[in-house]
Amino acid sequence: MEYPMNAQAVLRTLPFIVMAAVSLIDLLAGPTLGFLPLLTLGPTFASVSGSIRRTAVVGGIALAICLPLASYNSLLGTRQNNLTIATIIAITGASMLASRLRLRRERELANVRLIAEAAQRVLLRPVPRKANDLHVALSYTSAMAEAQIGGDLYEVVTMPNGVRLLIGDVQGKGLEAVETAAWVLGAFREAAYDEPELSRVGERLETSLDRHLSGETFVTAIIAEVQDGEISLLNCGHPAPLLLRGDGRICPAEPPEEGLPLGLASLGSAMPKPHRVPFGDGDRILFYTDGVIEARDEDGTFYPLPERARMLLATDPQTALDQLRADLLAHVGGPLQDDAAMLLLERRVSRVTP
Numbered sequence: 001m002e003y004p005m006n007a008q009a010v011l012r013t014l015p016f017i018v019m020a021a022v023s024l025i026d027l028l029a030g031p032t033l034g035f036l037p038l039l040t041l042g043p044t045f046a047s048v049s050g051s052i053r054r055t056a057v058v059g060g061i062a063l064a065i066c067l068p069l070a071s072y073n074s075l076l077g078t079r080q081n082n083l084t085i086a087t088i089i090a091i092t093g094a095s096m097l098a099s100r101l102r103l104r105r106e107r108e109l110a111n112v113r114l115i116a117e118a119a120q121r122v123l124l125r126p127v128p129r130k131a132n133d134l135h136v137a138l139s140y141t142s143a144m145a146e147a148q149i150g151g152d153l154y155e156v157v158t159m160p161n162g163v164r165l166l167i168g169d170v171q172g173k174g175l176e177a178v179e180t181a182a183w184v185l186g187a188f189r190e191a192a193y194d195e196p197e198l199s200r201v202g203e204r205l206e207t208s209l210d211r212h213l214s215g216e217t218f219v220t221a222i223i224a225e226v227q228d229g230e231i232s233l234l235n236c237g238h239p240a241p242l243l244l245r246g247d248g249r250i251c252p253a254e255p256p257e258e259g260l261p262l263g264l265a266s267l268g269s270a271m272p273k274p275h276r277v278p279f280g281d282g283d284r285i286l287f288y289t290d291g292v293i294e295a296r297d298e299d300g301t302f303y304p305l306p307e308r309a310r311m312l313l314a315t316d317p318q319t320a321l322d323q324l325r326a327d328l329l330a331h332v333g334g335p336l337q338d339d340a341a342m343l344l345l346e347r348r349v350s351r352v353t354p
Helices: 005-029 036-049 052-072 079-123 175-194 198-212 305-313 317-332
Strands: 134-141 152-159 162-170 219-227 230-236 242-244 250-252 275-278 284-288 340-347
Touching: 005 036, 005 052, 036 052, 036 079, 052 079, 079 175, 134 152, 134 317, 152 175, 152 340, 162 175, 162 284, 162 340, 175 198, 175 219, 198 219, 198 230, 242 305, 250 305, 284 305, 305 317, 317 340
Parallel strands: none
Antiparallel strands: 134 340, 152 162, 162 219, 219 230, 230 275, 242 250, 242 284, 284 340
């Protein structure tokens, strides 16, 4: 388990603070109350964050403190003091074993996280920062919950006559979610080049998922295409993106009709149709996964993305998106409970000066 830096400092000094407090109380109280067995708290607390050697050293210090205090209290050699010494030695040995098991688990978890991060880096390729007349900014924040790999996915494909992109979220976590995300991304990367119509791209993804998914697994997604001053959006049960107009207006790009997520074609619902939205020079659009809007603070309040989205208008896309991510983490006050992916697109039409 990983702790913040200030918590680590407290845990490292806690065994010594506890043993010093026990010694002081024992000196003040005298031999009648018998506080010396509480010195076992030192090696016990040391095993929480320290190494095996550090735990053994703390146990040795506890034993070194116990002997002169027992002599001061005229308890040295008594049955009570011999039992206290045996208890300190036994607790120190048990704490060393606990520390060894904890360190082994931390190493295993660190290896799993490295593998998980490597798998996601292979799966989620870096997006182009510039695609035709679009400037693209990306933010991806992992939940970091016991190395659980999330199912958030994204891709940007540049074509001669436009740009197509995909953002989605697979139901669930773990390797099954990554496998599903791989199928979706593979199908999109092929269909984005092959299919002239955006709806056909969605059908290809649905067919691929129907072939490989089992049970009730589904994927919420938006497939988009930027072309000729407008953006076409095929929304399959995903949170609507936010349009940020060049004049400062912010509005969600809600689909005219609700569409089911990908993978639920067996329910009999038809594939939703793309809807077009003007997307001119200076306009921006933010795509995001539900890990952003479902992030809560300590009081359980969801992150107010529509209210905070205005900061995306201030600077260049990547800097603005980094500021929004920092604001999201500040709102939560700790690690996210779900992965959060954000894509910010800005359209800049190049002008040729005669």
